[in-house]
Amino acid sequence: MYITGWTVALSALGAVPAMWVQERTFAWVWVLGVIALACLDAALAPKPGSLGLRRSAPRAVRLTESTAVELEVVNLGARRVSGAVRDAWQPSAGATGNRHRIRLAPGEATVCVTPMRPTRRGDRKADVVTVRLAGPLRLAGRQRSIDAPATLRVLPEFASRKHLPSRLARLREIDGQTAVQLKGAGSEFDSLREYVIGDDVRAIDWRASARRAEVLVKTYRPERDRRVMIVLDTARLSAARVADAPRLDASIEAALLLSALASKAGDRVQVSAFDRVERARAMGVSGPAMMPVLADALSTVEPALVEPDWPAVARLVQSRLSQRALVVLMTTLDASAVDGGMLDAVAAIAHTHAVVIASVDDPEVRALERGRDDMHELYAAGAAARGALEQDAVAARVRELGADVLTALPDDLAPAVADRYLDLKASGKL
Amino acid sequence: MSASHVDSTTHLDSARTRPTPASAGYSRADDSAGLVTRARKRPVVLIAAALFVALIVTLIWTSRPEDYTPLSTDNATPSGTRALAQVLRAQGVDVRQIATMADARIESPGTTTLAIAGTEPLAEYQIDALFEYPGDIVVIDPSQSVVDRIAPALSVEPSLDAAPTAADCEDPDAVAAERVRVADEGLAGDAGEDGVLCFPNDYGSHAYAVVDDGDRRVTLIASWPLVTNEHLAEDGNAALALRALGRHESVAWYVGDLFDPSTLTWSAGDDGDGDGDGDGGAGADGAVPPSEIEANPDFLPPGTGSAIYLLALTALVAAWWRARRFGPLVREPLPVVVRASEATRGRARLYRRSRASGRATAALRATAAARMARRLGVPRAAGRTGLVPAVARAAGRDATDVERILYGAPPTDDLTMMSIIHELDTLESEVHRP
Numbered sequence: 118m119y120i121t122g123w124t125v126a127l128s129a130l131g132a133v134p135a136m137w138v139q140e141r142t143f144a145w146v147w148v149l150g151v152i153a154l155a156c157l158d159a160a161l162a163p164k165p166g167s168l169g170l171r172r173s174a175p176r177a178v179r180l181t182e183s184t185a186v187e188l189e190v191v192n193l194g195a196r197r198v199s200g201a202v203r204d205a206w207q208p209s210a211g212a213t214g215n216r217h218r219i220r221l222a223p224g225e226a227t228v229c230v231t232p233m234r235p236t237r238r239g240d241r242k243a244d245v246v247t248v249r250l251a252g253p254l255r256l257a258g259r260q261r262s263i264d265a266p267a268t269l270r271v272l273p274e275f276a277s278r279k280h281l282p283s284r285l286a287r288l289r290e291i292d293g294q295t296a297v298q299l300k301g302a303g304s305e306f307d308s309l310r311e312y313v314i315g316d317d318v319r320a321i322d323w324r325a326s327a328r329r330a331e332v333l334v335k336t337y338r339p340e341r342d343r344r345v346m347i348v349l350d351t352a353r354l355s356a357a358r359v360a361d362a363p364r365l366d367a368s369i370e371a372a373l374l375l376s377a378l379a380s381k382a383g384d385r386v387q388v389s390a391f392d393r394v395e396r397a398r399a400m401g402v403s404g405p406a407m408m409p410v411l412a413d414a415l416s417t418v419e420p421a422l423v424e425p426d427w428p429a430v431a432r433l434v435q436s437r438l439s440q441r442a443l444v445v446l447m448t449t450l451d452a453s454a455v456d457g458g459m460l461d462a463v464a465a466i467a468h469t470h471a472v473v474i475a476s477v478d479d480p481e482v483r484a485l486e487r488g489r490d491d492m493h494e495l496y497a498a499g500a501a502a503r504g505a506l507e508q509d510a511v512a513a514r515v516r517e518l519g520a521d522v523l524t525a526l527p528d529d530l531a532p533a534v535a536d537r538y539l540d541l542k543a544s545g546k547l
Numbered sequence: 548m549s550a551s552h553v554d555s556t557t558h559l560d561s562a563r564t565r566p567t568p569a570s571a572g573y574s575r576a577d578d579s580a581g582l583v584t585r586a587r588k589r590p591v592v593l594i595a596a597a598l599f600v601a602l603i604v605t606l607i608w609t610s611r612p613e614d615y616t617p618l619s620t621d622n623a624t625p626s627g628t629r630a631l632a633q634v635l636r637a638q639g640v641d642v643r644q645i646a647t648m649a650d651a652r653i654e655s656p657g658t659t660t661l662a663i664a665g666t667e668p669l670a671e672y673q674i675d676a677l678f679e680y681p682g683d684i685v686v687i688d689p690s691q692s693v694v695d696r697i698a699p700a701l702s703v704e705p706s707l708d709a710a711p712t713a714a715d716c717e718d719p720d721a722v723a724a725e726r727v728r729v730a731d732e733g734l735a736g737d738a739g740e741d742g743v744l745c746f747p748n749d750y751g752s753h754a755y756a757v758v759d760d761g762d763r764r765v766t767l768i769a770s771w772p773l774v775t776n777e778h779l780a781e782d783g784n785a786a787l788a789l790r791a792l793g794r795h796e797s798v799a800w801y802v803g804d805l806f807d808p809s810t811l812t813w814s815a816g817d818d819g820d821g822d823g824d825g826d827g828g829a830g831a832d833g834a835v836p837p838s839e840i841e842a843n844p845d846f847l848p849p850g851t852g853s854a855i856y857l858l859a860l861t862a863l864v865a866a867w868w869r870a871r872r873f874g875p876l877v878r879e880p881l882p883v884v885v886r887a888s889e890a891t892r893g894r895a896r897l898y899r900r901s902r903a904s905g906r907a908t909a910a911l912r913a914t915a916a917a918r919m920a921r922r923l924g925v926p927r928a929a930g931r932t933g934l935v936p937a938v939a940r941a942a943g944r945d946a947t948d949v950e951r952i953l954y955g956a957p958p959t960d961d962l963t964m965m966s967i968i969h970e971l972d973t974l975e976s977e978v979h980r981p
Binding site: 119125128129132135136137138139140147152165191193201205206207209245247260262356358359363422479481485486489493495496497500501502504 | 572573574575576577578582848849850851852853854856857858860861863864865867868871873874875877878879882883884885886887888889890891892894895896897898899903904906907908910911913914917961964965968969972
């Protein structure tokens with residue numbers, strides 16, 4: 118049962134006769150009478166069970182984009198109903214204006230549309246639908262909450278896709294220029310074209326030039342159908358917040374950009390999220406189908422507060438890859454990684470594959486290192502410098518093992534990883 | 548049937564009606580889950596709740612506030628007059644205590660004695676209004692301003708006398724009481740032509756005076772302790788008090804209250820309705836009773852109080868209206884928020900607490916050296932011997948100076964640490980590629 122503002126207004130209206138009667142008993146009788154009237158009205162209201170509800174939500178939406186969910190309400194009873202419904206969702210689903218008036222004749226149906234703008238990645242769940250059916254006097258009514266499960270999957274934002282066009286342009290550049298840079302080693306022959314000033318003279322195909330009147334050069338293109346495996350570390354260090362988002366989110370952005378770029382370059386990408394067990398994976402698809410599958414798989418990945426199992430990561434990579442590939446580890450370089458067995462795992466993987474370790478830097482720690490205002494800040498600067506030294510030491514050991522290390526601020530990580538991939542591609546090391 | 552999709556930009560008003568509902572696949576409310584149905588299924592809970600409410604109501608109904616006001620008829624302590632009121636009631640006199648003068652609303656002044664206990668807090672206009680009352684008045688503990696109004700030659704004197712004195716007057720009530728003490732206060736002087744003074748002590752103070760003021764009788768009990776619970780049983784106190792107050796079938800008892808600005812109210816009644824006292828002209832004087840607005844010298848119109856009372860009750864209804872949620876709150880499973888820099892900050896606090904200035908400075912020196920080496924292209928393997936000359940050359944400084952700044956003795960206190968870091972920053976800013 119609920120009461121409306123009309124009940125309150127009616128109760129307040131009693132102040133006028135109360136001025137004349139000047140009795141407290143009158144005030145009590147009036148207010149209790151109004152409440153009794155409201156209770157009677159609620160008893161006369163139609164039963165909530167006479168409504169049928171059906172929710173429908175779009176399958177997925179990208180973070181920061183707007184969408185709308187629908188709630189179909191049908192009057193299955195014999196009486197005309199009037200009231201309101203509330204289409205409740207988790208707060209992070211960003212459902213604004215989720216209260217709808219309904220006025221339905223028997224057998225009539227209506228669709229209530231609730232606009233949504235999710236604020237968090239992952240599966241956003243719908244809560245109960247609350248129905249209010251007003252009584253004939255509009256003083257009160259019946260209220261009931263009804264379960265109607267629904268889920269809206271919120272995909273990662275992929276804000277780094279703004280870097281994609283420039284990287285694709287560079288990819289095409291590499292396609293044409295490999296002859297100049299690669300000296301043919303390990304590259305596929307692409308085509309012959311006319312010599313232009315600046316081309317490497319060693320790329321001139323004398324035999325073809327002899328056949329025609331002009332000088333021709335051989336062009337090569339980078340190999341296609343290479344394997345790229347991205348491993349996202351979802352263990353405890355990925356939960357730490359860097360600039361209001363977990364480290365993991367920056368890793369996901371980088372993974373998405375690299376996957377988009379690599380699949381455009383004709384390589385086969387597979388992604389795995391791992392801490393002690395595999396949390397998500399996307400593999401076995403290529404081409405345009407790759408990105409939706411990947412976004413879907415990564416949308417529900419959340420950091421777990423556990424220590425990563427590095428030997429298992431090494432085994433996972435070895436079992437998934439049969440030929441030489443690029444393995445990108447999205448993790449955090451930290452002194453504790455040495456004890457955790459990360460170096461052994463990197464050594465094992467780097468034995469057969471090219472390894473890039475991408476780590477998110479914290480702008481706050483960098484700011485701490487520059488603080489000079491008082492003693493407190495000087496000690497903070499010392500602590501930050503110590504942390505940087507330790508991280509450098511770990512990075513140096515990783516490099517000794519033959520792996521590549523990349524640290525960048527959260528927003529710069531995705532383009533940095535993409536650039537590193539293009540560098541490797543251009544130099545034919547892939 | 549196909550679900551027609553609605554443009555996502557429109558909302559709320561875009562709820563559109565459709566003619567034919569599908570029959571199956573809808574979630575529906577379980578009507579047996581309602582409040583009434585649940586209560587009917589568990590009558591024990593309902594009965595327990597009803598009993599609880601009844602208990603609370605009974606407790607509120609029966610509880611009366613403890614009254615410690617002196618001379619109040621509800622006060623059972625030694626300073627109260629509950630004993631007197633109870634004896635009067637047992638004798639068939641209706642004793643009614645009024646909280647404010649405006650509340651009196653005495654219906655038949657002819658048959659009602661007005662008892663005023665303590666007149667010190669009364670204002671002049673209240674005393675004026677008081678003496679317009681046509682019926683009998685008994686004033687207990689009168690103040691000088693009240694005495695002046697009825698017998699100007701009398702004065703109120705403090706009394707320290709402890710011995711009972713005889714009535715020594717004609718008044719039948721006083722004669723019946725025989726002896727009382729003049730305690731606390733007494734009346735001295737002349738009661739006038741129509742007045743009788745009784746119970747004089749050795750110093751000329753009287754405990755009691757009666758003045759026949761036209762048709763009515765004004766009784767002054769200056770020795771007020773004789774009506775209290777403590778002293779009522781002593782000497783002739785009870786006889787005097789009961790006779791003075793029990794002349795009519797009802798008594799309106801008022802205790803002087805500083806916070807009561809109102810004046811007395813009574814209805815004129817029919818002339819001659821009383822038993823002989825309330826006849827003739829005095830009744831006609833009070834024929835126009837003061838209205839409530841006259842009795843309450845207040846700026847608000849009458850009935851404001853009851854209207855505000857009703858609005859206060861309405862506020863409770865409004866609270867119910869607003870407090871009832873449109874559905875439950877929805878839980879959001881939030882992740883743990885740990886800033887990545889927390890570890891660094893924690894380490895900084897540890898350094899500071901243990902005054903590890905040497906350690907902190909060493910770290911800053913090492914990172915500065917690494918940055919300068921990178922800028923100057925000095926390989927990591929070159930170490931100290933390779934870096935120092937290169938930095939000295941780039942900064943245009945003496946090598947020993949550079950050596951001291953980069954690899955000097957670790958600081959032992961905060962001040963040295965500050966100066967070393969300052970020198971380090973200066974050196975680094977001077978280094979540029981040669």
